[in-house]
Amino acid sequence: MKHYTTLSDIENLEELIQEALQLKKENTASAAGKSKTLGMLFFNPSLRTRLSTEKAAKLLGMEVLVMNADKDGWALEFEDGAVMDSNKAEHIKEAAAVLSQYCDVIAVRAFPALEDKETDESEIVLNSFKKYASVPVINLESATGHPLQALTDAITISELKTSKRPKVVLTWAPHPKALPQSVPNSFVEVMRKMEVELVIANPEGYDLNPKITGDTPVIHNQEEALKNADFVYVKNWSSYEQYGKVLKTDREWTLTNEKLKPSNNAKVMHCLPVRRNVVIADEVLDGENSVVIRQAGNRTFAAQAVLKRILEN
Ligand SMILES: NCCC[C@H](NC(=O)CCC(=O)O)C(=O)O
């Protein structure tokens, strides 16, 4: 594996899932990354991604450099040919080239601005790092995808499924803020590569990018979608059609125990952080159906498997 910026960087998903599960079972350190440095740049907050990836790198014997690039770094210019007489102090050309001398792998988190679809879809931050860095680049959640989260989700479903082809429902839920489509995009992408029956439930106006959802059934009735579900993946996202807009905030789509009744005693997943009693009710998060903590725990092994592949390359 050269880079890990999208799910298409995975050659064989099933093999990578099995590798991560093996790493989880062994739960030991190795020296695969000895004398190598992982540099992580965060343009947005993080708890899981930051700490699980750091832990994964350390389990592989790597050194880790972390920077809150939004607060501590110089404001970066990404536009080619820009006349830099405004507030941007450093161009990505120098920044990426310099970092490539300090780091053997660079990992970046950069959320979308959710103002302009085309700008966000150009993935300017991630792609500029890929273009100007001379070392592998890892996506820690970008404008349109969160492939480390999606790999974790695939691992979690693989280890918990009790049937050959479980029914997996991705359901939208309300949230007060406009959130990226990155997590649901990558979740849909990874589920479409797995042997599952995938159904997406979201209110009208919240259909995800049709290029990503393809022929996956999209149902605008949550109750209908949840019938016989084995896994319910809950996530808010802002509208893709009315790009970046919040169209609905009432609690009609909040996941409660009542809503789970017609499911097949479904396991409930969420990438976290989750707004309790807005996205998912306390009774669900504190109940036996929730696997969100196990899911977050698997982030380490997803990151470890990816870093290992990159180091082996
Ligand atoms: N990395 C996991 C989720 C990150 C982000 N959530 C958030 O920003 C939630 C913030 C809040 O609840 O205020 C998202 O949905 O993509």
Ligand SMILES: NC(=O)OP(=O)(O)O
């Ligand atoms: N799920 C996830 O990416 O969490 P953080 O935003 O805390 O990293």
